Amino acid sequence: MSTNSYNCLIVDDEPPARQVLRRYIEKLPLLNLVGECSNAVQVISMLHQQPIDLLLLDIKMPQLSGLELVSALPNPPKIIFTTAFAEFALQSYDLDAVDYLLKPIKFERFIKAINKALPLMTLPAPQPKEPVAENEAFLYFRADRKMVKVVLKExxxxxxxxxxxxxxxESGQVITKYSITALEAMLPTADFIRIHRSFIISSSKMHSYTASNVQIGNSQLPIGKSYQREVLKLIPGLTKNE
Known part of the structure; x- marks a missing residue:
């Protein structure tokens, strides 16, 4: 990032919508477009790769919605939501969004939102981010009216x-408003397995298993029939005859 521009990231699953925002950004010298994401899951990786000052974020997307993404980020950049749906406006402001743009977005309205964001952003000196060690990876979830840190390895x-x-x-439970499918998209597939429509497990925490269930701690969890084939591939030594 140059010393007189702000890094911004476009997140939208629709290519035409990304094209409109890209064209608008190119007209504003203060904005530096560092990338585009077609889904919210990609954003998590992008945030670890380089500093992002502003997210131009769609709400309704596959796997993980824009609202769910922002709720899970411990220190999100400034957010301008871009969406075709007006009913999420209140939720967006609960997440401290700078603005809420309804599609189709006019350039004049876009500039107004950017002008609102600029006083809220600073221009930090660029610093390379060190990758987060796998055993230190974590996510934040809203629970009991606060943001709770959950370390993935636990x-x-x-x-x-x-x-x-x-x-x-390992230390207790966190109950948060999320769909299990959205959360599945945020967890590393090398460490977590969806075994049932209602359960995702940490593969390293299994004590024992059969073709129909797994044992984790004091909990015996079922393997759903529609998930069994994939689970058979991922758990070494598990066969249908067990």
Missing amino acids: ILYVESLKDYVRIMT
């Missing part, structure tokens, strides 16, 4: 509770 399993999930860890 997760035993995740259980779906309709509109909420229960994250069972």
